[in-house]
Every structure is written in structure tokens, then in C-alpha cells.
Amino acid sequence: MAILQTAYIEEKFGTLQSSHPNVLLNEVRQKGFQAYQNVGIPSYKNEEWRYTPVSNLFKQSYSFSEKISTINQASVNTFRLPDSATANELVFVNGLYNPLLSNIRSAANELVIISMEEAANDIRFSDILKEHLGKSSLYLQDGIHALNTSFISGGVFVYVPKKVQVALPLYIYHIADTVQNPVLAQPRSLIYLAESAELKLVETYKTAGSSDSFTNEVMEVVVAGNAVFEYYKLQNDIAVANQVNTTHIRQIGKSYVHTVVVTLDGGMVRNNTNIIMETPGNEAHMYGLYLLKGNTHADNHTLVDNREPHCFSNELYKGVMDDATTGVFSGKIYVRPQAQKINAYQSNKNILLSERASVNTKPQLQIFADDVKCSHGCTIGRLDEEALFYLRSRGIDAAQAKAMLLQAFANDVIEKIKIESLRGHIETLIVNRLSVQIS
Incomplete structure (x- = not known):
């Protein structure tokens, strides 16, 4: 059927x-x-x-x-x-x-x-x-x-x-x-x-x-x-x-x-x-991590619609793409004409580990009020070669050094999980993934 x-x-x-x-x-x-x-x-x-x-x-x-x-x-x-x-x-x-x-x-x-x-x-x-x-x-x-x-x-x-x-x-x-x-x-x-x-x-x-x-x-x-x-x-x-x-x-x-x-x-x-x-006065925090392998395609679309004044939002999404994976991030922040005194922040950061991996990112602001503080930004890059060199110079092998840098990159999001047992569970999944994926 x-x-x-x-x-x-x-x-x-x-x-x-x-x-x-x-x-x-x-x-x-x-x-x-x-x-x-x-x-x-x-x-x-x-x-x-x-x-x-x-x-x-x-x-x-x-x-x-x-x-x-x-x-x-x-x-x-x-x-x-x-x-x-x-x-x-x-x-x-x-x-x-x-x-x-x-x-x-x-x-x-x-x-x-x-x-x-x-x-x-x-x-x-x-x-x-x-x-x-x-x-x-x-x-x-x-x-x-x-x-x-x-x-x-x-x-x-x-x-x-x-x-x-x-x-x-x-x-x-x-x-x-x-x-x-x-x-x-x-x-x-x-x-x-x-x-x-x-x-x-x-x-x-x-x-x-x-x-x-x-x-x-x-x-x-x-x-x-x-x-x-x-x-x-x-x-x-x-x-x-x-x-x-x-x-x-x-x-x-x-x-x-x-x-x-x-x-x-x-x-x-x-x-x-x-x-x-x-x-008025609403507060929201949005975090996301996509740590991809194989052929996984992960698309995160987010929206924050500020319909009233004095609202605050903070958004951070991070992605790591390996193999033939695809990451997509599309984030929208709307600020309505009546929604003055808005603070809204949005950031998307990505690391590509493979020549076959790709990412498409599209942070967006649509502001129709004049008394606001809003910002957005995105980055796409590779692992920091200087940081890798520093770790290697301290006797850490290449695979472990890469894993350490990726764990630190992901930790900005994972630390936002307030349920301790869930945070520990996901940290373990990530460590196990990286120990296999990077080796």
C-alpha cells in the first residue's frame, strides 16, 4: 500500500x-x-x-x-x-x-x-x-x-x-x-x-x-x-x-x-x-546538538515568535558532521511591531570532519520593532589545528585529541541538560561514539 x-x-x-x-x-x-x-x-x-x-x-x-x-x-x-x-x-x-x-x-x-x-x-x-x-x-x-x-x-x-x-x-x-x-x-x-x-x-x-x-x-x-x-x-x-x-x-x-x-x-x-x-516577560532557552555519522540527515528548524514586549530568548545549536552526513539549521526570530524591549540571541556552529559531509545553515531575524537587542550568527569549519597540535605536543595521540576537542565542543549544549542521569547517559553515548568514530 x-x-x-x-x-x-x-x-x-x-x-x-x-x-x-x-x-x-x-x-x-x-x-x-x-x-x-x-x-x-x-x-x-x-x-x-x-x-x-x-x-x-x-x-x-x-x-x-x-x-x-x-x-x-x-x-x-x-x-x-x-x-x-x-x-x-x-x-x-x-x-x-x-x-x-x-x-x-x-x-x-x-x-x-x-x-x-x-x-x-x-x-x-x-x-x-x-x-x-x-x-x-x-x-x-x-x-x-x-x-x-x-x-x-x-x-x-x-x-x-x-x-x-x-x-x-x-x-x-x-x-x-x-x-x-x-x-x-x-x-x-x-x-x-x-x-x-x-x-x-x-x-x-x-x-x-x-x-x-x-x-x-x-x-x-x-x-x-x-x-x-x-x-x-x-x-x-x-x-x-x-x-x-x-x-x-x-x-x-x-x-x-x-x-x-x-x-x-x-x-x-x-x-x-x-x-x-x-x-510580556516570557523567557526561553533553546539548545541543540547534532553529532552525525553514516548517511544521517538532520534538519533543525527553530522559531521564536516575540508577540509581546520584554521577552528574552537565547538559542545555541551545534553540529558535527562526519562521513556522508548532512546537517541543516534554519532558525527564525520574529519580533512583532508591538514587541519592544526584546532581547533575542541565536547562534549556530558547525564542524565538518569529512570531505563528503555538508551543512546548510540559515539564521534569520525579522524585526518590526525599533527598541530591541537581537543578534544571530553561524560558523562552519574544521577542528582547530592549533588546539590539535597543542594536545599532540603533550603526548596525546591524534584520535584521542580529536575526541577531546569534539567532546568540549558538544559540552556547551550537553551541560544544559538539567536532569543529571540523562546528562550522564548522553555524555556516555557521545564518548562511546567518538572513541569508535575517531579511531
Whole structure:
């Protein structure tokens, strides 16, 4: 079954709408499907996808959000992050939330986690969904995002009540079961932090099987006044695991957001990380590291939209490309006319280790206010020969010297991970990678 066939898409959409009748979700899905029909899958002619040929993925035949799976608790154990026994764990299999494989350890009055369908029918949360579900489509108007919205099913709603500081982090595992067939997974989630709430969230991705996987994810996050949201993404999958991931964060009250995205391995990986500052005084920090080998293609698109005055944002993304890898960075900072007194900084730094590796970087500022402090910049280069010579002159061999310099380069991002066990885990992955890659 070829995913690009219109008849196949229409059949699956019609089946979903009739088998999961819900006025709210049906309406959101219908709008998404109309958008998908209008714009289709983006090609290289679309400026936002110029360097990432996502249309090539749609030449593959996929099983569509397959519910039948071989994944069990033993399977999940092989993917678990460190200190998982003291974390809340959500498991998505082929894009569908699986409560039987998940472990919610926080009390129900501290952290609410229910299916999207339950939330739509719950008087406590239905208004939140009506107001906030699907707002990312105002910024992402391509067919990939619309396809996810068209097939919202098996998603999850996470709610942190007012003044609750969730002590345990929330780990989300996205597992694609490709033992039988290639799989297209489309997880969807809506996270809502009420006033003065705090949440740490970690996402990671694994493919169980050797066939191709394509994860097309959309996570929408709403952060109310005085809330604190920490977000971490770790991508370390197999070479035939492809992803288009959107994390759309709206700061609807004066709040604090901190994000770190680390991409180590995979096939074609696209990350859309958007922060929309809708209230004066918002603060956001965005960090990213793409440390690539083989043929991995990693594309990081970021957006900071300053809609109100007195906001602050700081952004640092770093990339290391080896072998025949490709890195892409496109960062946008918008400053609206009414958003005076903005401080916004953006930096992208890249190192090429191979003649076959490449990087495309495009930092952008669009400023329509006159009383702001904004800067952006990018660098592309090789390892510092003087630093290498210095280390070699101290008796350190070439491979170890290169590894030390690359670890130091990556550390500017990794040190921003505030969950100690996660930071240590990623540091170990990087050290192991470099010890093999540079030798």
C-alpha cells in the first residue's frame, strides 16, 4: 500500500472518522485533512523543505498506525532511559498511546495523563482541547503537519494542575514495531501546564525491527503564567528510522521554557521546535546538538515568535558532521511591531570532519520593532589545528585529541541538560561514539 495514493489516504481517513465519532476531534481532523488535500507533501520547491527531501519517504509502502504489535514490557526494558524506575513513563507503539506498557507513578492530583479521546469527553478538559488543540497549524502549514492532524487517534493529553511541581520527570518512549512491515507512526499529544506548575519532559525514539520506520509527531505544549517547562529530546535510532517531529510551545503567561534537542543517529530527521511568546516577560532557552555519522540527515528548524514586549530568548545549536552526513539549521526570530524591549540571541556552529559531509545553515531575524537587542550568527569549519597540535605536543595521540576537542565542543549544549542521569547517559553515548568514530 503506497502512502501517497490518494484513495488509500481517503479510505483510512473515512474509516477513522466513522469508527471514532467525537465532535471535537472529528472537526479538528477534518480541517487537517482539508489542509492536506490543499497543500500535499512538500517538495524541494518549498523553501522550508529545500534541503530535506521528505517527499522521498513517501515512495515507501507503510503499515498505517498499526495496532497489532510484538512490543511488550520486556521490549520496553531494552529502551528505557536511566532512572526510569523513578520517572513517569508513557509508551507510544506505532504512534498510539499504550497505557498497559506505561507507568504513571505521580499521584492523580499531581499529574493527569489520559487519552485524547477521554479528554475531549471530560468536562474538566474539553474546553482546553477546544481552545488549544491544533493551534500549531497556524505556523506549520505543510502537508506533513496536516497529515498528522488528519489522523489524530490514540493521542495523549497531559495536564499539570495549578501550583503543582511534578517531582518525577515524564519520559515518553516512541517505539516503532517494524518486525513485520515498515510503519508510519503519527503520535499526537497536548501538554498543558497550569499557573505556577512545573514539568520536566523527555522524549526518545526507538525502532524495533529492521524495516523502515517513519515517525510523524506533533506535540503541542501550553505554558501558563509562572510555570516552568523543561523539554529534552534524544534521537539515537537505526539508519532506516526517519522522523519529522514538531514541538510547538506556546507561552500564554509569563513563564520559563528550557529545551535541549540531541540527535545522534537515524535516517532522515527533521525537528521543528517553535516557541511562541504570547505574554510580556516570557523567557526561553533553546539548545541543540547534532553529532552525525553514516548517511544521517538532520534538519533543525527553530522559531521564536516575540508577540509581546520584554521577552528574552537565547538559542545555541551545534553540529558535527562526519562521513556522508548532512546537517541543516534554519532558525527564525520574529519580533512583532508591538514587541519592544526584546532581547533575542541565536547562534549556530558547525564542524565538518569529512570531505563528503555538508551543512546548510540559515539564521534569520525579522524585526518590526525599533527598541530591541537581537543578534544571530553561524560558523562552519574544521577542528582547530592549533588546539590539535597543542594536545599532540603533550603526548596525546591524534584520535584521542580529536575526541577531546569534539567532546568540549558538544559540552556547551550537553551541560544544559538539567536532569543529571540523562546528562550522564548522553555524555556516555557521545564518548562511546567518538572513541569508535575517531579511531
